[in-house]
Amino acid sequence: MIVARTLTLYVGRRFLTATFAMLVALTLLVSMFDFIELLRRAATRPDATFALVASIAGLRMPFVGMQILPFAILLGGIVAFWRLTRSSELIVARAAGISAWGFLSGPVVVALLFGATAVMAISPLSSAMLARAERLDASYLRAGGGVTALAGGRLWLRQADREFDAGGTAILSGRPERLLGTDRHAQFSLTDVTVWRLSSRDRSLGRIEAPKGELMPGRWVLEDAVVFGADRQPRPAQTLEIPTDLTPDRIEDSFASPDTLSFWALPGFIAVLEHAGFSALRHRLQFQSLLSMPALAMTMALLAAGFSMRNSRRGGVAQTIAAGVSAGFGLFVLDRITGEFGEAGTLPVWLAAWAPTAAGLLLAIALLLHLEDG
Structure with missing residues (x-):
């Protein structure tokens, strides 16, 4: 159906614009606080110049962007869907008989591309730049002598x-x-x-x-x-x-942190670690977390739709959006908790990495079913 396809592309484009703007804004905001913290640590280091601190903060920016990508998709999606609902565009489309599952395919595909690009293309760049930043940090800002000091x-x-x-x-x-x-x-x-x-x-x-x-x-x-x-x-x-x-x-x-290894380098390095008798739990957890990134991105897009497509005439829009943000923080906390259990070996690595995605997807589907059929 031509109308449905056009609407899907239109909603997907609005979702892409809002998500990309939110990702850039959040990355710059978090990087600014990171830069301030580095300046505070460098205050007592005569060798740590302003240019060096700026270089370290700049090298960490792709890593920061990858870490906040799911939350940026959630917030960007909430903003995009709320604007479309407030202008009655989505309300008219649904009144015309177009299912929400149809026009949401555009944002879901956009979120999937965000996640896949982050894992396959940004991850190698992020890991290399983060490793360089960690070496500069260890050489100029840290007081200890590295792992040998232990x-x-x-x-x-x-x-x-x-x-x-x-x-x-x-x-x-x-x-x-x-x-x-x-x-x-x-x-x-x-x-x-x-x-x-x-x-x-x-x-x-x-x-x-x-x-x-x-x-x-x-x-x-x-x-x-x-x-x-x-x-x-x-x-x-x-x-x-x-x-x-x-x-x-x-x-x-x-x-070093598993974050300094790219998605493509992790499988081989895990094999080397286990062959040498080292524990590879942290690296396996990192690999599974990267694998789940595209699915998590799609989950966040569906969550954003579920929490922000409510008709504004019914009231409670601010509470609903706040609930969406709270759900995002809840998934973040769940990810941290399951990650700790995974690193300790209490939970299987795959379960620790995929549990937040599964929980968020079930919540999103429940909300959309209630919104569409309830």
Whole structure:
């Protein structure tokens, strides 16, 4: 039907304009507060110039935009549908026999494109820029010495070790010659290195002591290494090589936030983490959250319609819109709670990531059914 198609495109265009304007406005607002907070932290740092702080805030903007995208879709949709309802355009369309499910297909498709674009295109840019911002923050604004400060300046790593046992593990400890986050492309090396080699049943297979170890492509090279076997007797010092899947970037990323990894890089990095014996719960949760982003965006569009398409002559419009905003905050709180349970391993990762989307979708469908048929 030509009229329905034209109306769908018209409503979709109005929804796109309002949502994009809301996304830009909210991103700028949140980034401004982030910039002010960075300025406060930089006040006691003589090396942190205004340009540096502005660069960090600018690098964080795509990440901020991705975080507030669902809420921007909800608020932008509420504004768009409320304006269309106040001008009686949607009321006339529904009186003419056009179902709300028909003209809502335009906004739903727009929201789906917003979510898919954010995941597939913006995520790689956001993760790269956020990683750069985190390295600048660690170098100039943070008081501590990075993750190594948690263990007295020593770095602890774990990797697979199948030289003596198919399920063996090697635990490496040493002092990095550069602080994590300062120079991404510098050669990675450790001093005062200790390596514990364990079997699949966590039985000690030996220990290695070396004054220095360098991470080369595909292997650790330990200089003047002394090997202590199961009998605890030392062997003559020699240069040893231990195969590894670790790289300097992967070591950096294993301590960094999963937000610094793009949607496309997460599956491979999760496999590397689990192969090395690390927990990948946070990264799995991040991957599932990104997968759910398009569905969450569509849910927010439907929620906006359900809370803002009420006839203004019936009264209570302000309360209804306020209820829509409250529902958005409620889903945000639910997402935080389920995320905490997911990271702790209490909930399955897929359930923790998809529960807010499912809850919001059920609420939106109930509201629209009541609005259309009630």
